[in-house]
Amino acid sequence: MSPEPISTTLITAPIELAGDWGRMLEGAVAQVIERMRHACLHDLHLVSNRQPTRLRVDERTSGPPVIWLHPDESDMAWIIVDSGERDWSKLAYQFGHELGHVFANSWQADAEPKAPCQWLEEAMVEAFSLRGLGRLAEGWKQNPPFVGDNAFGDAIAQYRQNIVRAYATLAHSQGLTRDAAAWFANNRREIEIPGLNPFAQAMSLTILAEYDQAPDCIEALGALNRWPDRSGIPVGEHLQRWNESCAELQISPILPLRLGELLGVS
Numbered sequence: 001m002s003p004e005p006i007s008t009t010l011i012t013a014p015i016e017l018a019g020d021w022g023r024m025l026e027g028a029v030a031q032v033i034e035r036m037r038h039a040c041l042h043d044l045h046l047v048s049n050r051q052p053t054r055l056r057v058d059e060r061t062s063g064p065p066v067i068w069l070h071p072d073e074s075d076m077a078w079i080i081v082d083s084g085e086r087d088w089s090k091l092a093y094q095f096g097h098e099l100g101h102v103f104a105n106s107w108q109a110d111a112e113p114k115a116p117c118q119w120l121e122e123a124m125v126e127a128f129s130l131r132g133l134g135r136l137a138e139g140w141k142q143n144p145p146f147v148g149d150n151a152f153g154d155a156i157a158q159y160r161q162n163i164v165r166a167y168a169t170l171a172h173s174q175g176l177t178r179d180a181a182a183w184f185a186n187n188r189r190e191i192e193i194p195g196l197n198p199f200a201q202a203m204s205l206t207i208l209a210e211y212d213q214a215p216d217c218i219e220a221l222g223a224l225n226r227w228p229d230r231s232g233i234p235v236g237e238h239l240q241r242w243n244e245s246c247a248e249l250q251i252s253p254i255l256p257l258r259l260g261e262l263l264g265v266s
Contacts, residue, residue, distance in 0.1 A: 008053045009046040010103060011037060013077075019059035022085050029091070031145040033057055036092040039139060040099055040132035043215070047249045048222040050105045052077035057095060059083065065094040067101050069109050077107035088152070089133075089159035096132040100125025104224040111225065114232035116192035119200040120259070121231060124221060126196060126204035131211050131218075133160040164205065171202035180206060181264030192235075210258055220246050220255040236265045 015033060017026055054076040058068070061082065068078040079098040083091035101107065104121055113121075133156060141153030170176075176183040176199075184191060191199040211218050223245040225231065231238065239256045246253035 010051050011041040011046060013053055013055050015055045015057060018056055020061055021059045024086055032088050032091055033095055035145055036096050036132055036136055037099060039135035040096050040128060045219050046222060047251055048105055052107060065098055067098055067107050069111055071109045074108060077102040089156045092136055093129055093133055096129030097125050100128035104221045106225055113194045114230060115194050117231035117235055117238045118194035119191055119197060122196040123200040123203040124207050127208040127211055130160060130208055167201045167205050170198050171205055174202050176202050180262040184263045214254060216252055217255040219251045223249050223251060
């Protein structure tokens with residue numbers, strides 16, 4: 001039996017703006033956010049039964065981007081960014097990363113990040129954002145949201161390339177590009193520190209390559225964290241629970257299976 005259709009999905013949920021956007025026009029901000037959402041989610045099958053019905057994007061003048069795990073209004077995912085005045089590349093990048101967490105069912109009040117597997121989600125949603133940035137850059141060059149602004153697509157592409165270059169340097173220095181399983185075994189204590197740590201940053205490029213090779217595998221992010229312990233279980237068990245969740249939602253488990261192979265825990 002196929003999963004019941006979902007009336008409102010992550011790509012159709014209304015977006016509201018909150019916080020201090022300075023002199024930026026709300027219409028311009030909304031266009032950039034909507035473009036990035038489309039770049040990240042277009043053509044993906046959204047099947048999670050934990051999708052929000054609303055999104056709030058809140059600009060703060062300090063602090064890191066984050067999902068605000070608020071106890072009320074449980075149907076709304078609350079994304080906080082700190083992008084700066086008209087820095088569209090940074091806004092799109094930060095929003096894309098946090099949107100990835102929402103896609104991975106990490107937006108409700110019980111979605112507290114936990115070791116030992118939170119780093120893996122961070123790597124996957126970072127790759128999700130980088131993929132979206134590349135698609136945003138191409139779309140901006142062809143059809144910019146602001147008249148005559150085609151050239152800014154190259155600026156977005158360069159912003160993305162700077163991140164990719166830095167992560168590639170990390171991956172090479174850590175030995176990830178030589179043997180991912182040995183990299184994980186030799187650095188596991190540092191890798192499993194929650195957050196987008198340097199090892200998660202390096203791993204995001206390996207995952208980005210998987211997204212590029214098999215775009216449908218991204219849909220498996222929607223099957224993440226649909227079990228009580230979420231990321232707070234050993235990686236082998238985590239990947240098994242994820243695989244089972246993919247089966248429940250009738251989507252391909254190729255991503256958790258591939259990550260298990262790469263990390264030597266399949």
